[in-house]
Amino acid sequence: EAQVTQNPRYLITVTGKKLTVTCSQNMNHEYMSWYRQDPGLGLRQIYYSMNVEVTDKGDVPEGYKVSRKEKRNFPLILESPSPNQTSLYFCASRRTASYEQYFGPGTRLTVT
Amino acid sequence: GEDVEQSLFLSVREGDSSVINCTYTDSSSTYLYWYKQEPGAGLQLLTYIFSNMDMKQDQRLTVLLNKKDKHLSLRIADTQTGDSAIYFCAEYGGANNLFFGTGTRLTVIP
Numbered sequence: 046e047a048q049v050t051q052n053p054r055y056l057i058t059v060t061g062k063k064l065t066v067t068c069s070q071n072m073n074h075e076y077m078s079w080y081r082q083d084p085g086l087g088l089r090q091i092y093y094s095m096n097v098e099v100t101d102k103g104d105v106p107e108g109y110k111v112s113r114k115e116k117r118n119f120p121l122i123l124e125s126p127s128p129n130q131t132s133l134y135f136c137a138s139r140r141t142a143s144y145e146q147y148f149g150p151g152t153r154l155t156v157t
Numbered sequence: 158g159e160d161v162e163q164s165l166f167l168s169v170r171e172g173d174s175s176v177i178n179c180t181y182t183d184s185s186s187t188y189l190y191w192y193k194q195e196p197g198a199g200l201q202l203l204t205y206i207f208s209n210m211d212m213k214q215d216q217r218l219t220v221l222l223n224k225k226d227k228h229l230s231l232r233i234a235d236t237q238t239g240d241s242a243i244y245f246c247a248e249y250g251g252a253n254n255l256f257f258g259t260g261t262r263l264t265v266i267p
Contacts, residue, residue: 049199087161087245087257088200095253098197103254135199144188144249148200 047072047116049149051136057155058126066121066152068136075141077119078103079111081132088135094119110141126156163258164247170266175233177261179246182227188249189222192230194260195242203244233263240266244249 049070058064069075078093079138080103090103094113108130110122119138123130161181181189190205206213206220206229213220219232233240243262247255248261 078253085259087259088247088255089257090254093253139253144205145202146253146255147192147202148192150199 047147049138049147050147051152052135053152053154054150055153058156059157060127061080061125063104064123064126066123066134066136068121069117070119070120070136070138070147071117072138072147073116074138074147075116077113077138077147078146078151079119079121080137081105081130082087082135091121091134102121120133123154126151126154128151128156130154131156161246161248161258163244163261165259166264168264169236170267171236171238173236175201175231175232175236175240175263177233177244177246177263178199179229179231179258180225180227181229181246181248181256182258183248183250189220189229190245190247190255191220191248192245192247192257193220193242194245200245201216232253236263236265238265 054066062066080088082088092111094100134152136152137146139146148152163179191203192200194200194202217234221230243260246258247258250256
């Protein structure tokens, strides 16, 4: 089944403790993105990647890092999480030649 | 980012039609999307329309695009309780970015 998967789905952590949220897609998509969803703000893009080893900032990149060492994986790294990063995070992917973007199931992160 | 606006709530009776509206600001947007988010779930791509189209129909879904007014709507015919969800309008902003509205929570009353 073609899909975007994220792990973990739920995570509660403390301020300053480094964490990684994984994202994987099995559709051989070139483009991958990370978004965060906050009440009343819709979804905002954090980082995106056009292909392996090619990443760039989105609208709200502060406090986040990403890497794209393999085409299928696009992990989101929070080196020192803070409470304002408590949010629902979505990974998404699409093919270069398509404008259909597919989303993962989301990761709900709480930073205390 | 771009400003994509939607009303926050809509209630309809089961069997009626629902119309969810959206306004966007970037007249150069090439694609406009509707996504559905059910409770605790990710975003499901419902449909999308290319900017050179006025209308797109897919079973119970009809998308209307008024480019002059930068207005997009999603009509759901014969709305069912399973249609209760949050619906997001989004415009393609380049650089693999979608600009989303705040979402419209549709409640279907049996």
